[in-house]
Amino acid sequence: MEIIVGKNAGFCYGVQRAVDEAINEAKRGKVYCLGEIVHNQNVIENLEEKGINFINNIEEAKGNTVIRAHGVPKEVYEKAKDRNINLIDLTCPSVLKIQQMVEEYSKKGYFIIIVGKSNHPEIIGIKSRAINNYVIVESKEDIPELLEKIKENKNILLISQTTHSSKKFDKIADFLKQNLKNDINLEIKKTICPSTEIRQKETEDLAKEVEMMIIIGDKRSSNTNKLYEISCNYCKNVIFISDESELDLSKIKDITKIGIMAGASTPKEDILKVKEKLEIRS
Ligand code: SF4
Secondary structure, eight states: OEEEEOTTOSOOHHHHHHHHHHHHHHHHSOEEEESOSSSOHHHHHHHHHTTEEEESSGGGOOSOEEEOTTOOOHHHHHHHHHTTOOEEEOOOHHHHHHHHHHHHHHHTTOEEEEESOTTSHHHHHHHTTOOSOEEEESSGGGSGGGHHHHHTOSEEEEEEOTTSOHHHHHHHHHHHHHHSOTTSEEEEOOOOOHHHHHHHHHHHHHHHHOSEEEEESOTTOHHHHHHHHHHHHHOSEEEEESSGGGOOGGGGTTOOEEEEEEOTTSOHHHHHHHHHHHHHHO
């Protein structure tokens, strides 16, 4: 059996940086982390063993506190300052850039269309920077019912969650270009992270080439779910597992070529363990 692991499978730069820095902080003393550092239970358990205390809100922090790569709402910085909490800000530079952009355009009176999942931590952080009106949409299908509200604005900024589907963003942008009059100034900033786009493209190419795709990652990970969706579009056999323990080898009987991809929150070790399990079987 041929097993092809995507070159871009696993932790992205922003997540790797946040995890490494959090571990370094834990070596120096007690450290809190506001929210799960990544949507991956195996990683969380591993970091808890290394002494990192995960908390759900800043009120629970009693000392050095890590801000994860997704970023946090603006008020968290104010609350931390009031409570004398030292923040170790590991918001990914690409997310910081979007937060700053939204704040800047909002101050100039722009209406912001945020493409992404409304309950995703990155989006919660981004929307807190929108002073004026904003809407959050996931796909082109969400736009028609919001169109009248959107049309009330003369200046509009369209931005995206860093891990959203590139194709979905393009469809939204095209729909707006076609449906907004020329006197409305629509600024399109495709803020999807390059590493996300590269990973999605590689997933598509791999899914076209193999008989089966295995997607590894936590089911709550938005970007991993996207990889699953993409794979299903191009491959008939796709399975989505958290780690090697969920890999049912009976499903790969008669398969001669398998592709493996993993989201930005999946550690390399989890990918290797799945590959090893397949290799032993083949
Ligand atoms: S996906 Fe991109 S923007 Fe998001 S944390 Fe990773 S490197 Fe940063």
